[in-house]
Amino acid sequence: MSIKTFAAKLFARQVYYTTQKWVNNPIETQKKIFHELITLAQETQFGKDHQFNKIKNFEDFKKQVPVRDYEQLKPYIDKVVKGEENVLWKGKPLYFAKTSGTTSGAKYIPLTKESMPFHIQAARNAILSYINETGKADFVSGKMIFLQGSPILEEKNGINLGRLSGIVAHYVPKYLQKNRMPSWETNCIEDWETKVDAIVKETINENMSVISGIPSWVQMYFEKLQKKANKPVGEIFKNFNLFIYGGVNYEPYRAKFENLIGRKVDSIELFPASEGFFAYQDTQTEKGMLLLLNSGIFYEFIKADEFYTEKPNRYTIGEVELGINYVLIISTNAGLWAYNIGDTIQFTSLKPYRIIVSGRIKHYISAFGEHVIGKEVESALQEAMQGTNIQINEFTVAPQISPEEGLPYHEWFIEFEKEPNNLEEFALQIDNAMRKQNVYYDDLIVGKVLRTLVISKVKKNGFQDYMKSIGKLGGQNKLPRLSDNRKIADKLKEM
Template sequence: MSLKSVSAKIFAKIVVLRIQKWANNPIETQQKVFKQLISEAKNTVFGKDHDFENISSFENFAKQVPVRDYEELKPYVDRMVSGEKDILWPGKPLYFAKTSGTTSGAKFIPLTKESMPYHIEAARNAILCYINETGNAAFVDGKMIFLQGSPEMQEKNGIKTGRLSGIVAHYVPAYLQKNRLPSLETNCIEDWETKVDAIVEETKNQDMTVISGIPSWVQMYFEKLQKSTGHKVGDLFKNFNLFIYGGVNFEPYRAKFENLIGRKVDSIELFPASEGFFAFQDSQKEKGMLLLLNSGIFYEFIEATTFFDENPKRLTIGEVKTEVNYVMLISTNAGLWAYNLGDTVQFISTKPYRVIVSGRIKHFISAFGEHVIGKEVEEAMHKAISAFNFSITEFTVAPQITTSEGELPYHEWLVEFDNTPENLQKVAEYLDSEMQRQNSYYLDLIVGKVLQPLKIISLKKNSFQEFMKSQGKLGGQNKVPRLSNDRKIADALVKI
């Protein structure tokens, strides 16, 4: 056993004890974060606009600071981008993480000297929790690959701007730099397909032990590796035993991954975003991800079913319940206040607080009042894959309202199969029964003959890649929405 792996085990034990300390005192921890945030920001423009000086409780805060999304916070962000200081947070940001917006064009998410360390620490701690629980630290001596955006940055009024994954690449600890792939030159390639081809060439003869990235793009890397070498990924990388991912639910991809690798490997799920690093899987034995309550982020939650009401109730960590779909709001040491991230979560546990990402508040299907969310379709697909022994590349679901005369509308599941099941109709029937089991609204619509059972459209190979390429979103942190309440994505996919 190397000195590096021995040191990792010792450090892991220390870090886990620190985590347990705040995880066992969640309400007190969040209250401390809340007070620190208000105190630090009271003299900013935002703090003065919302009378932070006189906020002494969460109830005051909820009355004085409305829920906002990026578009509503944009006037403040625009002032920061133009070079003003002390707007949302004291001073100027260290960086702007640039992401694709929907209605406002490019989004510029501030990263500050206070918030940046938590992005790095959370990813590190996820790995250390794994080491402490499993005792497996040998992988620290091998090569690690992180499929991410380009680390190249631009400047806007003296503040560096780039993709979050690219910014984080500059913070890889020195002791990991020599283990890290791909090279800086390869990482800076903008065209995703060219970049993955270059990564294949750089890594195929290396001792890869850890691979990290969004599942759909790692799958693309694995397929190109197999095509280039003629070997299963697990045969090529005999010491590869840990896959780290985030951004989407891994379960629909698991069967395909195990086939490409040739065996099972451990995995760690992360919940990062440009706005903050919110949770990570702290145990291989427990479901869900540990919500990071001590990372400069104060959390609020609104039940998703009431979110669009005029004045929905805002809850703190001590008021949430398990198995309820919540919209998660954040206030952070990067200057985001009562910010609607857009993600919905469900708590799996409250001792400690562990969550799963259940979907996006804007990504749902309720064309007929069914309120279908991402978690439901992903769970149904995962069970169907196990029941019928097939694998998929990707899928998305949309309503089909325009039907033949006399035909009821339905949900259309657009699936790119890796190996197509023999009887698609039986798979569709199984998926439909699973959806009825999970969603009482959907069940009532089927029973009441408002909807007919779902239908599957089998897409051509590489349909999703072609669609993402057509949108300028191939690779990196981009992902296809699992659900749409309209036909824009579905119609584009069918035409490919």
């Protein structure tokens, strides 16, 4: 055992015991975070506007601070972007994480000196949790790659801004610098296809042990590696045994990945966002990710089916239930208050509190009142593929409201790596899995409002071509699993 491996195991054990202190006291931990946030922000403009000095508990907070999304918080954020101090949080942010907004163009999410360390600690602790549970730590001596955005930062009124993954690149610990790939120069390449080609060239002869990134873009990297070396990724990188991912569900990609790698590898799921690092997979044996209750974030939860009612109930951590689809609401030490990040989650465990990401509150299909969410389409596809050699590269779902003939239906756009022998039978299996999960969808099929879903095959690399056409190829960009309109569907039809 190397000194580095021994030190990693020792550190992992220490972090585990520290984590257990707040894991075993979740409600008290969240109450403490809540009061700290309110106290520290009392003298900010937002704090004064919402009478933080009079807020004594969560009930007061709900009365004073409504739930907002980016658009509704934008008047405050605009002041921060202009360089004003003490607006949402004390002083000025360290950074702005620049993300793509659906209605507002670019979004600027503040990162402060209080919030930034938690982004780094959470990613580190996810790996340490894996080491502590499995005892596997030899990978720390190998090379590690993190497929991410460019670390080149711009400046806006004295504040640096860039993609979150690019900002985080500036915080890689010294003890990992020699192990980390790709090189700084390659990481700075903006064009994604050029960047991946350069990464392949740099890494193909290295001892890669850990690979991390959004599955769809890591898949692109693996395909290029395999094509260049003419052998599976697992043979190119004999010590590659850990895949770290976030952003999308890995399950639809798992079969394709194992085929590209040539064997199974362990994986760790993360739930990072510009607004905060919310959860990570802390065990290989239980479903879900550990919700980080001690990371400068106070959480609220609104039931998704109540979210668009006039006054939906807002729940704290001690009031949540298993299996309910909740909209995640956060207040943070970066100055986001009762902020709707747009993600929906479900709890898989209440002791400790573990979650899965079930979708986006705006990414659903309910053209006929079916209320289909991302988790349901992913689970249905996974069930239909089980026990087969079918492999997919990517997929998305949209409603077809006005077909040329027959009843309306859900149209599944799928790029296959290995197609089913009978496409209609495969579609029926997915449809049956959907009906078992979603009673509204089942009622519409039974009532002959909808007909069985239809699969439209997408050409090889069709989704990559689509993402490239809208300027979102690579990085942290993700294809929506489903849409309540045909904006993506119509584009795919044209290609």
